[in-house]
Amino acid sequence: MPELAEIHRIVHFIRQHLVGKTLSKVSTQHDDIIYGKVGTSAAEFQKAMEGKKVTGAGQQGKYFWITMSSPPHAVMHFGMAGWLKIRDADTYYYRTDKPEDKQWPPKYWKFLLETDGDPKTEAAFVDFRRLARIRLVDCPADEIRKHTPLKENGPDPVVDTDVVTEEWLGGKLKSKKVPVKALLLDQAVISGIGNWMGDEILYHAKIHPEQYSNTLTDDQIKELHSSLHYICSTSTEVLADSDQFPEHWLFKHRWSKGKKNKASVLPNGEAITFLTVGGRTSAVVPSVQKKTGPVAGDVKEEDESSNERETKRKRTAIKKEATSTKKADSKKQSKQTVKVEEDEDAGKDKTTTQTKRRSTRLRK
Incomplete structure (x- = not known):
């Protein structure tokens, strides 16, 4: 998206x-x-x-x-x-x-x-x-x-920098008991953050995506605020062209998930793992993003070889499922209810869709 x-x-x-x-x-x-x-x-x-x-x-x-x-x-x-x-x-x-x-x-x-x-x-x-x-x-x-x-909808962190202050963010985080990534994706709280940006922000802030928002320390809130503005300003300055994203960003290395004989790792060798919570995939670097407080109870770790893959976004026709088992899995997946990022009209006309794809410009 x-x-x-x-x-x-x-x-x-x-x-x-x-x-x-x-x-x-x-x-x-x-x-x-x-x-x-x-x-x-x-x-x-x-x-x-x-x-x-x-x-x-x-x-x-x-x-x-x-x-x-x-x-x-x-x-x-x-x-x-x-x-x-x-x-x-x-x-x-x-x-x-x-x-x-x-x-x-x-x-x-x-x-x-x-x-x-x-x-x-x-x-x-x-x-x-x-x-x-x-x-x-x-x-x-x-x-x-x-x-x-x-x-x-909430303020835009690039357009409304005077609103999205450290104090403002801390107030939002402490007022809710939700996974911190869920709060970042809530368009009624803050506008524009989606899956890849949310993961990137939390990675640079060294915060586990499923830690409850109201358990973050003042130092963590400070890091999260700094990371939020860094990721948003840097990505917009290059017009979302991923070729120009810094090489050390998580974004550059997260898309190998599920690919045969290709591990998801950062240039320094740190492993990237994937968690699914409420139907959403989060890329996490466990060696960096430590759990320092309670996390959501419905977290599960995904298998690297899982069919539930984040892939590079391409406009290709979706192949028909060959077996009834796959159809049943697809039907079950479509019924999952999650808080949708776009929050169309603050709760109206929401659509829950489980499509794994790369949501930015492909590298050559």
């Missing part, structure tokens, strides 16, 4: 290619989930956007928006697999060599934008899983964050 860093990347490209230009043509495809679940229709979106000038773009965690010359404005969320493509621009945070991914308009598009001017800019919102959300918010551009869904 696109996280805070990846959303920062797409906002950068919107500002670079669309802001200041008029949308001369807007095409939409009806989707009663992506539009309808949040009270908008494709036809309403087309009418609201076409002929208007794009005046700006912004972000709060995993949500982003495009402001127009007059209300309403478009507020969007990518869900698990959505993205905004801009023709002839390298917007994607992972690489693909598939010929069909080069076609225009792209497959699974939900809206297409064309600007005036020469050369014109063409953009497309795509989502093959239909977990993304596109809505219209009718308010002045500078008041978007005062409206649903943004007002129900």
Whole structure:
């Protein structure tokens, strides 16, 4: 899933290619989930956007928006697999060599934008899983964050650095008895942190992901706050391009899980293990992330050879299960209830999905 860093990347490209230009043509495809679940229709979106000038773009965690010359404005969320493509621009945070991914308009598009001017800019919102959300918010551009869904979500650690202070974080941690990673992933508490960023933050803070939040010491809270801002600022500065992430980051070495004859280790030889709690996988370095207090009781360690693997994110068709046993396992997995990262509309329209994939740009 696109996280805070990846959303920062797409906002950068919107500002670079669309802001200041008029949308001369807007095409939409009806989707009663992506539009309808949040009270908008494709036809309403087309009418609201076409002929208007794009005046700006912004972000709060995993949500982003495009402001127009007059209300309403478009507020969007990518869900698990959505993205905004801009023709002839390298917007994607992972690489693909598939010929069909080069076609225009792209497959699974939900809206297409064309600007005036020469050369014109063409953009497309795509989502093959239909977990993304596109809505219209009718308010002045500078008041978007005062409206649903943004007002129900927590501060953005990059945009709201003055809010996400050490004292603020300590108050949130001590007010809840939940695994510390669960708190980081709770979008109502803090916006934008997803699975890989949460693991990276906790690794650098040397905190076990399942330790209860209210048991952290003042020194641990200080380290967690420092790590939070370090990971968020560094990843956004390079526009979520993992090729430019520091080599010592956990992210660079976590994706070998489940691969034959390839152990998950850091360059210094420290082993990476994987824990599953409530259906979510956490990458952990036991030699660094010690348990210094009580941890959640439903932690279980995953087998390195498990079929439940985190793999590099690729747009490939999912093979049909060959046996009824596999089907039963898949059905059982789909019924697991977890606190979903995106927290769509603060509890409304939540989707629980157990997809293991690499959620950032693939290395060459």
